[in-house]
Amino acid sequence: MDKIVIENLYKIYNEDKESEFTALKDINLKVASNELMILRGVSGSGKSTLLSLMAAFSKPSRGKILIDGENISKLPDFFASEFRNRDIGFIFQSFNLIEGLSLFENVKIPLVLHPYSTQEIEEKVHHALNLANIMHKAEQNVADLSGGEKQRCAIARALVNNPSIILADEPTANLDKANSLKFIEVLEKFKNMKKCVVVATHDTLFNDLSFVDNYVNISDGEILA
Amino acid sequence: MKNEDIGIKILTKMLMKLVYKIYFLLRKTLYASLKIANKQYKQLRSDLNKNFVDFSVRLLIKEKKDYIFSFFIFTFIVFIITSVLFVSNSVKRDLLLSVQNGGEVIVKNSKSGRYTSATDEEMDDILQINGVEDVIGMVDGYYNFTQDRRVFHIVADNDLNDTSMIISDDVARELKSFKYEKEFNFLVKDKAITLNIDKILESTILTNNTIFVNSDNAREILEMDEDEYSFLNVIVPNKDEIENIALKIARLYPNLIAIPDYELKSDYEHLYYYKGGIFMILYIVSLVSFFILLKNQISAIYGSRRKEIAILRSMGFSIRDIILVKFIQNSIVAFAAYFAAIFLSYLYVFVLDAPLLRNIFLGSGVEDIVFTPVVDIKMLFLVFVFTVVPYLAAILIPSWRLAIEDVSEAMK
Numbered sequence: 001m002d003k004i005v006i007e008n009l010y011k012i013y014n015e016d017k018e019s020e021f022t023a024l025k026d027i028n029l030k031v032a033s034n035e036l037m038i039l040r041g042v043s044g045s046g047k048s049t050l051l052s053l054m055a056a057f058s059k060p061s062r063g064k065i066l067i068d069g070e071n072i073s074k075l076p077d078f079f080a081s082e083f084r085n086r087d088i089g090f091i092f093q094s095f096n097l098i099e100g101l102s103l104f105e106n107v108k109i110p111l112v113l114h115p116y117s118t119q120e121i122e123e124k125v126h127h128a129l130n131l132a133n134i135m136h137k138a139e140q141n142v143a144d145l146s147g148g149e150k151q152r153c154a155i156a157r158a159l160v161n162n163p164s165i166i167l168a169d170e171p172t173a174n175l176d177k178a179n180s181l182k183f184i185e186v187l188e189k190f191k192n193m194k195k196c197v198v199v200a201t202h203d204t205l206f207n208d209l210s211f212v213d214n215y216v217n218i219s220d221g222e223i224l225a
Numbered sequence: 226m227k228n229e230d231i232g233i234k235i236l237t238k239m240l241m242k243l244v245y246k247i248y249f250l251l252r253k254t255l256y257a258s259l260k261i262a263n264k265q266y267k268q269l270r271s272d273l274n275k276n277f278v279d280f281s282v283r284l285l286i287k288e289k290k291d292y293i294f295s296f297f298i299f300t301f302i303v304f305i306i307t308s309v310l311f312v313s314n315s316v317k318r319d320l321l322l323s324v325q326n327g328g329e330v331i332v333k334n335s336k337s338g339r340y341t342s343a344t345d346e347e348m349d350d351i352l353q354i355n356g357v358e359d360v361i362g363m364v365d366g367y368y369n370f371t372q373d374r375r376v377f378h379i380v381a382d383n384d385l386n387d388t389s390m391i392i393s394d395d396v397a398r399e400l401k402s403f404k405y406e407k408e409f410n411f412l413v414k415d416k417a418i419t420l421n422i423d424k425i426l427e428s429t430i431l432t433n434n435t436i437f438v439n440s441d442n443a444r445e446i447l448e449m450d451e452d453e454y455s456f457l458n459v460i461v462p463n464k465d466e467i468e469n470i471a472l473k474i475a476r477l478y479p480n481l482i483a484i485p486d487y488e489l490k491s492d493y494e495h496l497y498y499y500k501g502g503i504f505m506i507l508y509i510v511s512l513v514s515f516f517i518l519l520k521n522q523i524s525a526i527y528g529s530r531r532k533e534i535a536i537l538r539s540m541g542f543s544i545r546d547i548i549l550v551k552f553i554q555n556s557i558v559a560f561a562a563y564f565a566a567i568f569l570s571y572l573y574v575f576v577l578d579a580p581l582l583r584n585i586f587l588g589s590g591v592e593d594i595v596f597t598p599v600v601d602i603k604m605l606f607l608v609f610v611f612t613v614v615p616y617l618a619a620i621l622i623p624s625w626r627l628a629i630e631d632v633s634e635a636m637k
């Protein structure tokens with residue numbers, strides 16, 4: 001069954017202005033519910049733009065993004081936010097952790113929108129921290145973590161709400177090779193958890209992975225056949 | 226570590242404790258009200274829950290540097306306003322009380338447009354008027370203490386014997402500086418009246434320059450005859466008759482001035498408006514501080530937190546959630562500052578007796594005034610409405626403008 005269906009999607013920045021720029025052109029794409037897809041393309045090709053549309057961070061200029069059959073690009077803010085919270089785990093290139101809070105507190109953030117008990121929160125956060133292999137640093141301020149540890153924190157945070165979709169934008173761009181390889185192991189875990197995963201990257205380490213279902217190449221905002 | 230650093234640390238800790246205390250109190254009420262509010266949003270995710278409020282507070286603590294300055298300015302503003310109001314309410318109350326203790330109609334005699342004494346004869350005639358229960362002749366007046374060009378208020382008190390007097394501690398200090406510690410000589414025409422200092426009273430607004438003496442002594446000091454009174458307190462039990470009786474007295478003796486007590490009261494009510502100039506300055510100071518406060522808080526919201534808000538949005542916080550986070554945080558700051566300021570100004574006015582401010586109200590001659598504690602809840606509520614409410618309202622706009630930003634743009 002298709003989890004994500006994208007139809008005739010356009011993203012045009014500064015539309016009708018002199019600086020108008022078409023970042024995505026007539027994108028058509030399907031991602032199955034337990035598919036792992038790698039989105040490849042050079043810098044500026046539109047990978048981040050596409051991911052942020054899938055996560056409902058911004059709205060497309062034209063076209064549809066159907067998640068479980070629902071067009072999320074039309075959702076009003078409250079429902080779009082609820083969708084992000086429930087269905088999306090996003091892993092950013094620069095991790096986007098909140099400095100000054102501990103690892104535990106960062107991972108907890110998606111949960112505070114729900115009336116869980118303290119114990120439930122603790123269980124969920126610990127589960128996610130264990131999955132991401134970072135349990136031992138739970139109480140540490142994220143500002144003091146290494147790059148690889150920060151990413152594992154970001155992974156735990158993306159998993160904590162048990163979302164059906166995981167989106168990762170250049171997840172290894174700020175990591176050394178050892179940590180990048182560890183991330184690829186985590187990807188395999190996601191696959192085994194039957195998540196729908198889309199990773200945008202230009203890192204060659206992702207080439208020719210046996211557990212990847214689909215490689216999609218994007219160039220100048222268009223998908224190459 | 227330097228001493229100042231330790232001081233600041235302790236202060237911050239105490240503040241945070243206060244904020245926590247108030248927060249836990251507020252939380253209870255908030256949850257109670259949220260339960261009602263949430264019923265309307267049943268179909269939506271319940272975004273107002275304990276975890277959400279706790280998280281907002283956690284962020285507030287993390288960002289306390291952004292808020293501490295606002296907290297102090299806010300406290301300062303509310304402190305100034307409530308201190309002025311505390312003092313003026315206390316003064317007013319004491320003055321009004323003095324009117325209440327007198328007669329319903331106060332009668333003074335006049336000649337050529339100046340006040341003079343009333344006599345036994347006039348007193349008897351007023352007593353004949355229907356509706357008058359009693360007429361009490363009062364002896365009071367002013368004695369010139371020529372050595373220091375001060376004026377003492379002489380009040381007759383018949384419980385005293387003819388060798389003693391009771392003075393306020395303000396008067397006591399004055400006399401002491403001229404070496405009068407046990408007794409004092411009142412100089413009248415060609416003799417001196419020597420009275421012992423029997424007792425020293427705490428000064429209030431009403432008694433700060435008062436000397437109580439036996440009425441015979443008072444007459445001598447004030448050079449009044451046996452049958453003379455400074456004014457008459459006319460006791461009228463029926464309120465509806467007060468005005469009528471005042472008219473009757475004036476008709477009986479056109480030179481008598483009869484003033485109903487409610488007219489005196491309204492005179493006192495307005496007593497402090499003529500000093501408006503100084504209060505205007507105080508109010509302008511607090512108004513200007515208020516704008517500094519808003520500017521500071523708005524730039525704090527706009528400043529470093531833009532990306533943080535985008536991060537929260539990316540994890541599913543809605544626009545409303547973001548505004549709510551900011552609202553909760555600023556409410557805690559505003560409430561804490563409001564209560565801290567009221568507590569401080571209560572201490573300042575009623576325990577320390579308002580140094581500096583009392584000089585503005587009562588002139589610089591007054592030293593040891595005691596303000597009777599009067600807490601007017603309605604007034605405190607008004608202060609709340611004019612400080613906390615506009616502050617929170619002003620905070621909503623920048624919070625909203627940040628919240629509606631495109632998530633992927635703000636993240637860059």
Ligand SMILES: Nc1ncnc2c1ncn2[C@@H]1O[C@H](COP(=O)(O)OP(=O)(O)OP(=O)(O)O)[C@@H](O)[C@H]1O
Pocket residue numbers: 013014021023041042043044045046047048049050170202634
């Ligand atoms: N807000 C914007 N206004 C105008 N142009 C934009 C805006 N955001 C992105 N673009 C342009 O859209 C194109 C695609 O950007 P995008 O960030 O999706 O690329 P990318 O494939 O993720 O690149 P990279 O590998 O460097 O992250 C780029 O040419 C970029 O300059």
Ligand SMILES: [Mg+2]
Pocket residue numbers: 047048049169170
């Ligand atoms: Mg990118």
